[in-house]
Amino acid sequence: MSDTERSALWRQRLHEAEAGLTRYLVSQGDEVSLTAWFALQAEIFADLPGPDAPPYAWQRIFFRGQALMERFLVDRYGEQVLADWARANADVHREVEPDHGRGAADPIHRIARQAELYGSDYEFDDAPPAADRAALTITHCAIWDYREQARRNGVRLTLTSPCTYCTEALSANIRAKGYVPAHRLRSGPTGHGCRWEASAPRPAGADGNGEA
Numbered sequence: 001m002s003d004t005e006r007s008a009l010w011r012q013r014l015h016e017a018e019a020g021l022t023r024y025l026v027s028q029g030d031e032v033s034l035t036a037w038f039a040l041q042a043e044i045f046a047d048l049p050g051p052d053a054p055p056y057a058w059q060r061i062f063f064r065g066q067a068l069m070e071r072f073l074v075d076r077y078g079e080q081v082l083a084d085w086a087r088a089n090a091d092v093h094r095e096v097e098p099d100h101g102r103g104a105a106d107p108i109h110r111i112a113r114q115a116e117l118y119g120s121d122y123e124f125d126d127a128p129p130a131a132d133r134a135a136l137t138i139t140h141c142a143i144w145d146y147r148e149q150a151r152r153n154g155v156r157l158t159l160t161s162p163c164t165y166c167t168e169a170l171s172a173n174i175r176a177k178g179y180v181p182a183h184r185l186r187s188g189p190t191g192h193g194c195r196w197e198a199s200a201p202r203p204a205g206a207d208g209n210g211e212a
Contacts, residue, residue, distance in 0.1 A: 001116055003055050009113060010058035012096060014065050018044060020089030021069050024081075027088065040072050059117065063150060070158040070165065079159070083168045090172035097177070103131025104198040107174045107181075111136060111196055118142040121190065135197040140190045163194070174198045 001009070018041070025037065044065040049057035073081055100106050108129055115122045121140040129135075143162045151157055159165060167183055174181035179198040186193045 006055035006117060007058045010062045014062045016089050016092045019092045024085050024088035040068060043068055074158050082165050086168035086172040090176035093173045094176040104179050105129030105134040107177050107179055107198045108134035108136055111170055118146055132200040137195040138193045141192045144192045
């Protein structure tokens with residue numbers, strides 16, 4: 001991806017997350033402290049880069065916003081609500097992520113693009129991505145590297161593992177586009193990683209649910 005494309009994807013991901021959190025809070029029907037919510041939004045969108053800023057500037061804003069939103073939710077509702085937030089984000093993702101006409105390959109290519117944002121190593125399956133099934137393996141997840149660097153720099157991280165939220169979010173995004181997700185976490189000499197698959201829904205009455 002070009003630097004322009006990278007910056008655009010960081011901004012889109014921030015939009016999906018913040019708009020999804022707004023959507024989630026509205027769906028709860030309980031009283032949210034508006035003062036706390038407005039203060040959080042002010043922190044998320046503080047010192048935004050200019051439109052021509054390099055990708056790493058938008059990466060910093062996204063990561064800060066993600067960390068703030070995770071802490072806001074977990075402190076108020078508990079870690080279990082992250083799956084609900086992921087589904088709310090996916091509702092936004094459904095509307096803002098373009099369809100490229102590649103079927104199941106579309107959500108898998110979105111995962112690949114996100115992997116590129118962090119500099120993660122990944123490879124597609126030997127079978128080329130197709131309309132009814134596509135898969136890729138992230139052999140080294142650089143999100144772990146980025147988080148540990150942020151932790152060393154004093155950023156307060158709410159979750160022990162990025163996989164806690166990331167797997168929920170990617171699964172929800174795949175479902176939002178009409179496909180069945182499956183994933184498997186992995187670790188080894190190349191570090192943390194995962195394998196992802198998106199497939200067309202099985203006909204009614206078929207055995208299994210396609211979930212990992």
